Amino acid sequence: MSKKVYVDQDACIGCGACVAIAGDFGIFDFNDQNKAYVVKQPTSESEFEAAEDGKSACPVDAIKIQ
Template sequence: MKVAVDQDTCIGCGSCVSICSDVFQLNDEGFSNVIAQPDESNEASAREAADSCPVDAI
């Protein structure tokens, strides 16, 4: 699994960060960034974070 965040779509709600902080964090502008691609240990939570994005930015 490979993840990316569409910076033009992200609204900075932070739900992805709260669900999977190993993969996502908010940048200085308040929008989500991918800080590491998921591996076997956090793939399920990264998928949950993507599914929970209210604007489908992930």
């Protein structure tokens, strides 16, 4: 996987949609400021799909995949 997942900390409102959707894969979690961050980059197709689903659910478009 050459694509990288990022969370824009300035844009994140900590709604938790990405954590709820992709948390089982260990991709997103909350930091001390209750904002989402990337715990680990996806390494499989199913993890990448979960990250994309988390990105799609973000109401403020804070998750970027490049």
